[in-house]
Amino acid sequence: MNTLASYDELPYDSLPLPETQPDFLAAVAQLHGFDAPDPSRARILELGCAQGGNLIPLAWRWPDCECVGVELSRVQADAGAAFVEALGLPNVRILHGDLAALQADLGEFDFIIAHGVFSWVPPSVQQALLEVCRRHLSPHGIAYVSFNVAAGWEKLQPLRAALTGRTAADLPAPARFQQALRVLDELQAEWSDPALLKEIAYLKSAAPSYLFHEYLAEFNAPMRFGEFAAQLDAHGLRYVGEAGPRSAVVELEDAWGMVPEGMAGRWLDAEAALDEVLAVRFRRALIARADAPCARPPQADALSALAFDADLRCDEEIDLETASEQRFINPAGNAFPIAQPAMKAAAVALSAAYPGSLAYSDVLAAARQMLAEYGVGGEVEEAAFRDALFPLVMAHCVMPTVTSVAYANAPGERPCAHGLARQQANAPNWVVSGARQVAMELDAPGRILLGMLDGRRTSEELAAAMRRALVTQGLELPRETVDELTRQQLWLFARQGLLLA
Ligand SMILES: C[S@@+](CC[C@H](N)C(=O)[O-])C[C@H]1O[C@@H](n2cnc3c(N)ncnc32)[C@H](O)[C@@H]1O
Structure with a gap:
């Protein structure tokens, strides 16, 4: 099979994905005590890259990187290759092919990205994907593998069962999608479970490809984190950390007295337990070779070596004088409550610099200066600032990066887009x-x-x-x-x- 019919008929929206940026991945790895390769001159491989909507912008932004994308759907791979040719971009190739039959001479990669692939392919291809990571990761390379997690998907399985059971699998994908919309209406009338009704409402407005690939596609195999970690182990790989937003992170008691190797088992168990408590549905796991240094749960003290970007707005006047909670909202509509005046000042400084990023020391200096200008008394203590920033970074209110860059922040006399x-x-x-x-x-x-x-x-x-x-x-x-x-x-x-x- 050289293509997947459903992906040709109803192509997955090939979107840029902020959480796959190599500078972000390197920063997340650093928070986990892991030194990833330099993202500005890395070799990057994307598996199941669709038409390259994620990989091509990465290659554009990092001209000294070499990027390779592999995609099974010929329609999408060809569209990506044609776009690259028209753009004349020399550092990216989109190859039509099966990740399970990757040409061996592709070499080693510093970053391997597989978003929306692992849970949606047959078990043999899952094994092949991990094998590709083992074979093609550079010694300190990082792979990003997203997957559906059983803890949160269990309660959604009746919806998937109803949608697959009440639609005709042999219909072309667009027609089957229309059938699924009618089934959603029926289920809305029949069911009363609030979690399922919420998901149905979401599906009715979500991209057709999302409904199709999560709820109608032949494969969607959510996995428990423990099982995923065991598979990594079996393939000579190990878990480095999580690239998705987190509302809680694992903290191990007496971690200071333990070497990372000693805490790895307890850490992985705690991650699995956290999934159950939070009903986690989706993970973006970072993975390294098993012979690379061991990572550990994320630590706030790693923040001081990083830089940050944030695109936040607050719909009320920002109160820098009191620790009153105010809502900062990102363009995706996610709201983050922030109370500490120094964090509100940091959010303002970062948003003013967006899409540029600011080094940790510059964020701290900007927050201190802003508070001083507003006559807010008291010194902003560095350790307290770092500890308050940590949950905002974990929640992706503020995104970490390893590079600080500035961008043109005004249209200029004769605006010119790249x-x-x-x-x-x-x-x-x-x-x-x-x-x-x-x-x-x-x-x-x-x-x-x-x-x-x-x-x-x-x-x-x-x-x-x-x-x-x-x-x-x-x-x-x-x-x-x-x-x-x-x-x-x-x-x-x-x-x-x-x-x-
Ligand atoms: C759900 S889509 C995700 C696309 C893209 N990574 C994203 O996140 O927007 C899964 C993609 O993986 C591709 N795919 C599935 N099996 C594959 C295989 N064995 N080798 C290469 N690509 C594959 C599909 O054609 C599809 O484009």
């Missing part, structure tokens, strides 16, 4: 990716504007060109409206790091 953004904008099947590997939701006019940003027009000329473009689309808007929308879009592009300085 080549990848313009090519994504001009290709309707491609998602435009922000500098921090976020998927941008752009409407048709937004894409037209982005596609035009070649640095030759002023903002006024762009607004005029947009007016003409909208008229050809049958949309006649007042001049001031188009001017204002154009201005807002240009600032949004700058905020997402799409514009050259």
Whole structure:
């Protein structure tokens, strides 16, 4: 079999994935006491990369990296290869092929990414995927393998059983999806379990490919963490840590007195227990070779060697004087309650620098300065600052990285978008990716504007060109409206790091 029919008929949205950025993975590894390779000149392999919506932006951002993607669906692999060729990007290849039959001479990789693959392939391919990690990871390399976790999926199994049982497996994927939507309506009327009803409501608005691949696809085999860890062991691999957001982390008593090797078993048991308590549904496991140094549960004291980025807003006036809890919201809509004034100041400083990142010492200095400017008394003690930052980093309110970089933060005289953004904008099947590997939701006019940003027009000329473009689309808007929308879009592009300085 050289392709998967369902993936050709209903391609999985090939999205950029922030949690797979190599600088982020290296930072997470460092929090777990593990030194990962330099992400700026790494070899990166992505397994089941779809059309390359994640890998191509990584290759663009890191020109000294060498990236290889492998995808079983010919439709997607060919689309990715054609996009790369049109972009003229020399450091990325998208190969059509089966990860279970990978050519042996691909060499070693510092980062291997397999997102949304492990739980959705037959057991033999799962084994092959771990084998690829063992064979192709460099000595300190890190693999990212996401999988569905049984602890949280158990209660959803009746929904999967109903959807697979009441739809016809032999229908083409789009028709079966329509059938599934009708089944969801029936189940909504029949069922009363709040958790299942919540999931049904979510599925009705989620991307069709999500419903299809989680609930209708032949394979979706959630696994207990302990079983996953045992499989790693059997393949000469070991667990390094978790790249997904965490609301609680494992802390081992008397960890200080123990060498990492001694605590590994207890740590893995505690991770498995945490899954049950939190009904964890999905993990993004980081993995290394078993002969690499041992990792440990994440530690706050590793933060001081890292840098951070955050894109947060607070809808009320920020109160830096009291430890009143305020909600900071990221673009995905996740809300993070923050009470400590120094953390609120850190969130403001990081969001102002976004998509740039700030080194730990700069975040601390910015928070201290902001509090001093607002006349808030008292010294911000470094250890307290670090300990308060730690849960925000674990929850992905603030993202860790190993590199601090700055971006153009204003559209400039003649706005110019980088080549990848313009090519994504001009290709309707491609998602435009922000500098921090976020998927941008752009409407048709937004894409037209982005596609035009070649640095030759002023903002006024762009607004005029947009007016003409909208008229050809049958949309006649007042001049001031188009001017204002154009201005807002240009600032949004700058905020997402799409514009050259
Ligand atoms: C659920 S999608 C995830 C796509 C992408 N990684 C993402 O997260 O957006 C799984 C992908 O793995 C690919 N795939 C499945 N089995 C494969 C295999 N044996 N070798 C290579 N790719 C495979 C599928 O074609 C599909 O594109």
